[in-house]
Amino acid sequence: MDRPAAPATLIPGQPTLKPLLHPRLINTPDEDPGLLVEFLFERRALLFDLGDLAPVPPRTLLRVTHAFVTHAHMDHFAGFDRLLRVCLGREKALHLFGPEGFVDRVAGRLAGYTWNLAPGYANDFVIAATALHADGSAMSAEFHSRRAFAREAEREARVENGVLLREDALTVRAAVLDHGTPCLALRVEEPAHVNVWKSGLEALGLTTGPWLRDLKRAVLRGEPDDTPIRAARPGDGEAVLPLGRLRAGALSTTPGQAIAYVVDAGPPSRNGGRIVDLARGAEALFIEAPFLDADAELAAQRNHLTAGQAGRLAAAAGVGRIVPFHFSPRYAGREAELAAEAETAFREGLVGPRGAPDR
Ligand SMILES: [Zn+2]
Secondary structure: OOOOOHHHHHOOOOOOOOOOOEEEEEEEEOOOOOOOEEEEOOEEEEEOOOOOOOOHHHHOOEEEHHHHHHHHOOOHOOOHHHHHHHHHHEEEEEEEEOOOHHHHHHHHHHHOOOOOHHHHOOEEEEEEEEEEEEEEEEEEEEHHHHHHOOOOEEEEEEEEHHHEEEEOEEEEEEEEEEEEOEEEEEEEEEEEEEEHHHHHHOOOOOOOOOHHHHHHHHHHOOOOOOOOOEEOOHHHHHHHEEHHHHHHHHHEEEEEEEEEOOOOOOOOHHHHHHHHHHOOOOOOEEEEOOHHHHHHHHHOOOOEEEEHHHHHHHOOOOOOOOEEEOOOHOOOHHHHHHHHHHHHHHHHHHHEEEEEOOO
């Protein structure tokens, strides 16, 4: 491939594939934590934490295939009911992940309702719940609306390197943090990012469109050059070209986009290494910043980070940007101070000497 490997996103008009992952916080930083990750060209979404989900419209909740619950403190799990309410009666499988004990939590939430009518629904809504343990083992079970959400298909598995989900174009990995209770930190990433060069497409007489998603998947699966790809021509036309011709004429591959999500965690002395490992090189780190450095002792007692610690961890991980959130209500009206402390610590950490982030 003789295309330049520079990130095409810096050259206006060149790349036609924008970032695959579109993350956004569900609530304001002083409200319940939660991240919605949507995908370019796909009617599909991931959720990190199930706190207050009221701002997420039902049509978006219905696109959620996998939800990752960091831990079952109420501000991270109270929205389970809304998700269940929206999905109930649909032919849909929802994969839920959480820390040790999580399958029991899900069973407990489901046991809070009467399901005598559910077996009569036309569709089977299925919840597949998995609990990741700190030793890398996992427990999972299924709950089908068709069988009144009875717990079934229980099994144990090994989770290699914390990888909870692996698809052609997507990996979700977790690390188990110490928050006084086991708590998952999460990283979602593309294995590689396939850039499409508009000039190359034009030279081949092609145009952009959803077909680029299938092209990208074929590349990520490592399919051979003679694989036929259905491409779009300007004016609703179609053409079938061998993958190799597209690869040589219009594609380059750069490292994939990664996003990390870290809430809640005790101080860096107990969690810093795992947070930095998980977040390393991520384009964005969404990280809790509930306390000011001035209250570091209180933060440690409550098993939380400070904003300054969050910023220094982000710098040590070399992330592209930090998004501090999950502010404590004790700083109501002073949220800007928390954000500024995190941002300043991040900037100073990036340019200053790389010390240990453990303070
Ligand atoms: Zn918590």
